[in-house]
Amino acid sequence: MKKVCFIVGIFLLLNSAKAQIEPTACQSVVDYHISAKLNPSLKTVEGKLMLRWTHPGGRPVAELYFHAYPNAFKNSSSLLFREQARWSKPGKSQIEQFQDDEFGYMDIQSCTAQLGRDLQKIDLRPSLEYRTPNGKVDDDETVFCVTLPRPINAGESVVMDFDFTTKLPRSILRSGYQDNFFFVSQWYPKIGVLEQDLWHCEPYHRDGEFYANFGSFSVDLEIPSGYQVGATGVLQDSLVSDGFVKYRFAQNCVHDFAWMAGKNYRMRRHTFQHPELPPVELILLVQSFNEPLADRIIKATENALKYYGLWTVPYPYQNLTIVDAPWRSNIGGMEYPTLFTIEVTQENRASLSLESLIVHECGHQFWYGMVANNEAQHAWLDEGINSFTEARAMNAAYGLLPQQSIYLKLDGFGIPLTIPGLAYHARLRQWRDFLPQNGRDIIDQPSSAFIDHRSYMTNSYTKAALVMWTLEGILGEETFSQIIKTYSQRFRFAHPKPEDFIQVVKEISPIDLNDFLHRALQTGSRCDYAVDRVESRPAIAEKGFFGEHEAGASKKATADEKLLWNSIVVQRRGEVILPVDIEITLENGETIKHQWDGQSLWHRIEWSGEVGVQKAAVDPEHKIMLDVDLANNTRYRQKSISASLKWTSLWMGWLQHFFEVLAFFS
């Protein structure tokens, strides 16, 4: 029996190795070995880090920059808390709700380095200084710099050892604890990215996410017994000793490592399978009272892996962990390599919003996890493209989204009313989110540079998604899919910049979209195409001299009374210039199609014929989702009262009910 099991085991191992493309294609700049121990009562993680960093190329460097992000939660002077207070109502920012022991920090007890083949460890702790590559940021301590005794050259490695303690904050912005749940992210000294002789090591801002080099992680975690544990990478082994469980997780070709430990959690395992994609083991860590939702969560994750895998590149890792973070912990809805978090609310579980959240966060395994742009500088590259792919996947998997109104809405409460017969494409929801923010900011700028949090969200997520929808509309689904696929394949395990994406568009697009991309991404230009006028009137009777100016050559013709003069005027009411379709419907039902390059401010189409115009539409298929007024895209020649009558009637009924509610008090 043992022999049979052994053979089956070997077969499964070989088979899975064949199907799974273990990522090795990345340029491994960093190699992290971490040992960490969680102390739940003190809310601390004591860690030892050994980091091998290889100079990726360029001029020699002596200064190395590191993120110390737990210091974002250290005190009211941190950049994070100051930015958060800027956008909060007085007394409402999270810092003002914190008790003294709920703050967090990172304490670096020791820091040594070994250079090249030198065996001697050099103490770098005295050189440690809290400053960013651009200088000191007031009292913020989220970036530090250490100075090596001598510069290291391209290709040369340095091995650094850190002893550190991370005190976790009460759960805030993607990290911390809530009761017996610990989510540990951005928790170790993480080296910045050296790129073209410049260090990218942003302080921890309120808005904007992260950036790091690809590399390998091997992490030993020591957690008290009784906790469910999930982490980036693959669990190599676990060992129980003295009331603790020691886990070892490892993963290549990732750029970060996050983990969780929680009580009252259930673990569900499921293997994602698809004929064209490698299998992925899904590990769901779900709070016990949310266990009935496990199938829904897994199904949505599978949908994301399927559509993203088919449209971009297959998910390359062996497993994927989904963490159901506690409600109101500020931890749900975030992505890390091979792990993402969700948050179940009464509101999202009652609709497809839960699925949208899962698809979006899982989607970041592709846009962020593999195609890893600098999120702090160009958030739209991952958030925007991911929001586009999310809406596309949601539509493919779940169809149109039902229209819901929420009554008695409070934090954590609301009674939904689904409006029968009303449903819409996910991209229309993105368009609705974008409208109030139109023109307030530009898309392509650092996350911390937006006018406010709402503007950051709208521009980086929804407006950028609408740029993608517009590109797909203009170029067609097939061409744009090719762009997405090429971009994802070319920049898998790489750090693309906006110009890389634009370059791929240029290579594949049959039309020049430079001006559009510039206006859409780097300006707050408005986009609005409208039908301004639709006319049909009897043609002017033929009168006057025709032919030679000789006596008898003139004629006074009578007009053909059936002949109509038709005129359509379409306008470009914004600065964004795109070619647009114009569709004219005649009264006999016949349709005439035109294309307008959109260059001038307006465009007129005139002709005489026996049939009048019924309506005209510019961009009738709503290909240009950046258009801020989609309602003016189609105009009829004649007005009709039917729709107005219908809604007036419904509205009047509502008003009569309103009056009767007041009569309740009479």
Add this chain to the structure above:
Amino acid sequence: MNIVSALKQGLALNQKNIKIVPLIYAVNFFLALIFAVPFFVGLHQSIGDLGVRNDLLQGFSLEWWSAIELDADGLLVTLRPALASGYGALFDNAQLLLTGGFKSFGWWILAFGVLYLVVSVFLNGGAIALYADEKRTFSSSRFFSSAGYYFHHFVAITATAILLYFILYKVISPVILNSVAGWTALSSPRVVWWMNFAVFLVILVIVLLLNLIMDYAKIILVVEKKNSAWMAIASAAKFAATHLWGTTGLYLLLSILAIVISLAFAGLLTVLHPSDVIVLFIVFSVQQAFIFAKIWMRLNYYTAQLSYYSDAQTNVRKLRKV
């Protein structure tokens, strides 16, 4: 008298004076029409020649509504997809009763609503006086003279009621809801949802109990020919307390009937999708029948509670004689 008999007697009494219902309905209809005309004109100007009119005729247009939400002011902003469902108005009503957010639809609508409230106060006086009249036949002169006679008393009762509701909505409810938010800060979403649901249930009970007392106050004021509205409210509170099961049971029975009728109409309106003129006319007719039924139902509360009160008082007098 048991509550079912009171309900039956009340229905019969309402039937005998059925002319009051169209009178109140007419006020409701024409007051709403004053708004419906400019609403129609504004809407027609906005969508009359746009392609979105087809979407609005078949269902709804998020494209048009999104722009309206941002830019429009006045009546058009009160148009919402929820109105496409027959249940939309019911959910709105329930929300208003539980939160008191009457000004959320704009001051003009609220001002006309208050006007309707004042007119209703006036008409209630006439209606209850007629119901209490021994002759029990409708006479317009007696109706209006009674309405005028009791008006100031009924205004006092309504003003007291509004003050109490104001305290409930603006003081008591926020305190309870904030406390619940504090207590449940670390609870699961489900617990929070049910806690808030329970709070709204409690608020609903308070709203209905207050309404019940004010109903009996008006009845007592007319039947007992009291000269003080506040004395009538005190007597009503005492009566409701001493006949707790009967008064609340009858109120509950009437409310169940009102809910069943409302759900039936709302269901019918949800099934009917007006996309052509004939169906539109049918929907409009059903909608008006719904309003008519609602007014009829509101008057049933008075007639049934009057019957119950009268019978209870007759029994008391008999006992006193004995």
